[in-house]
Amino acid sequence: MKSETKSRTARRMQGVQGEAAFEMLSRANELERQGRSIIHLEIGEPDFDTPEPILNAGIDWLKRGATHYSPTPGLPELREAVARHLSSRHSAEIDPGNVIISPGAKMAIFAVIHSVIDPGDEVIFADPGYPAYEAAIRMAGGKSVPVQLEEANEFRLSLEEVARRITPQTKMIVINSPQNPTGGVLTLEDLQRLADLARRDDLLILSDEIYSDIYYADPPASMLDIASILDRLFLVNGFSKTFAMTGWRLGYVVVPADIFRTVDLFVNNSISSTATFTQRAALEAFTPNTWKAVNKIVREFERRRDVFIDGLNRIAGIRCLKPLGSFYLFPNVSALGMPSKEIADRLLDEAGVAALPGTAFGRYGEGYLRFSFANSLTNIETAIERIDKFVTNLP
Numbered sequence: 001m002k003s004e005t006k007s008r009t010a011r012r013m014q015g016v017q018g019e020a021a022f023e024m025l026s027r028a029n030e031l032e033r034q035g036r037s038i039i040h041l042e043i044g045e046p047d048f049d050t051p052e053p054i055l056n057a058g059i060d061w062l063k064r065g066a067t068h069y070s071p072t073p074g075l076p077e078l079r080e081a082v083a084r085h086l087s088s089r090h091s092a093e094i095d096p097g098n099v100i101i102s103p104g105a106k107m108a109i110f111a112v113i114h115s116v117i118d119p120g121d122e123v124i125f126a127d128p129g130y131p132a133y134e135a136a137i138r139m140a141g142g143k144s145v146p147v148q149l150e151e152a153n154e155f156r157l158s159l160e161e162v163a164r165r166i167t168p169q170t171k172m173i174v175i176n177s178p179q180n181p182t183g184g185v186l187t188l189e190d191l192q193r194l195a196d197l198a199r200r201d202d203l204l205i206l207s208d209e210i211y212s213d214i215y216y217a218d219p220p221a222s223m224l225d226i227a228s229i230l231d232r233l234f235l236v237n238g239f240s241k242t243f244a245m246t247g248w249r250l251g252y253v254v255v256p257a258d259i260f261r262t263v264d265l266f267v268n269n270s271i272s273s274t275a276t277f278t279q280r281a282a283l284e285a286f287t288p289n290t291w292k293a294v295n296k297i298v299r300e301f302e303r304r305r306d307v308f309i310d311g312l313n314r315i316a317g318i319r320c321l322k323p324l325g326s327f328y329l330f331p332n333v334s335a336l337g338m339p340s341k342e343i344a345d346r347l348l349d350e351a352g353v354a355a356l357p358g359t360a361f362g363r364y365g366e367g368y369l370r371f372s373f374a375n376s377l378t379n380i381e382t383a384i385e386r387i388d389k390f391v392t393n394l395p
């Protein structure tokens with residue numbers, strides 16, 4: 001018998017949004033195919049090549065037969081290298097047994113949220129913010145509780161506001177510092193206060209520190225510097241941004257010991273394991289030569305950031321804060337008097353500049369655009385000229 005009411009897609013998938021960066025990229029690519037000149041400032045990935053030692057190790061390990069399954073939580077050597085790296089940077093002593101390697105930080109976020117969130121559980125996160133948190137919470141049946149980031153507070157999450165939003169149903173708080181899309185950075189005091197809240201109300205913390213190596217002032221504080229939080233902390237990081245390895249798909253998460261088996265089961269039953277040769281290659285990531293390459297890239301990002309900010313702030317109607325980390329600018333364009341989505345669409349169609357509307361990161365992103373400055377100085381200068389001309393020609 002035919003049912004009229006049976007939905008062919010799961011209810012929990014309804015309302016799930018995709019990452020706008022990928023949609024904007026395909027629109028921009030289509031215009032390029034039609035012969036238009038487009039400057040790509042939409043996608044969040046370094047424009048540099050993966051450092052040579054990692055690249056060569058990847059090729060070498062492919063030839064040496066690192067083409068079989070790896071253990072579900074990752075190769076012991078890489079779990080040890082990650083634990084050693086994190087322990088050398090922070091006051092926490094990380095046990096390799098708590099590290100899970102994943103095909104990208106995004107998968108680690110998805111695995112953690114699906115391992116701990118029940119339908120009806122509330123998860124607090126920053127808005128604007130990386131959209132994969134909301135999507136994963138929705139897919140797990142959880143309830144999203146966005147907290148607005150304020151430009152006046154340099155896009156630092158307000159801990160007072162977070163405290164106000166905690167209810168008996170709150171299970172987890174997600175933080176991201178340095179932050180996508182604003183470049184905001186939380187201070188050690190912010191993290192300490194967050195840890196105090198988590199302990200007081202028995203909450204879990206997911207700290208996404210994927211931009212931890214891309215900063216332009218003091219090294220950003222890490223949740224791993226707060227000893228009292230380790231038993232309730234999921235520390236997510238990865239290789240994509242620091243080592244220009246987005247396409248390799250490699251990330252990791254440090255998981256509290258008592259929850260490890262659950263997350264490991266999730267990974268086991270979804271992806272089995274992460275690719276083996278990419279893990280072998282990543283063993284070259286934490287070496288002095290590779291760090292030298294990373295430092296060079298970050299200094300170059302800083303140069304571009306400064307040129308881009310100065311250029312944008314010279315345009316009437318645009319105002320932009322200096323991000324302390326990440327490779328994004330999040331200018332306020334509310335004075336242009338159009339919704340962010342319309343500005344981003346028109347910038348692409350009329351000026352050949354691909355950017356994202358702030359609303360791609362949540363409703364509190366209205367009035368903003370996100371530009372990636374992971375592009376050449378020449379392209380950034382051309383983009384500034386094009387944006388300037390576009391704004392000047394607005395009625």
Ligand SMILES: Cc1ncc(COP(=O)(O)O)c(C=O)c1O
Binds near residue numbers: 130180251
């Ligand atoms: C805040 C944040 N977390 C996680 C990711 C995902 O990184 P990966 O490529 O390791 O999946 C991104 C990528 O844009 C990001 O911006």
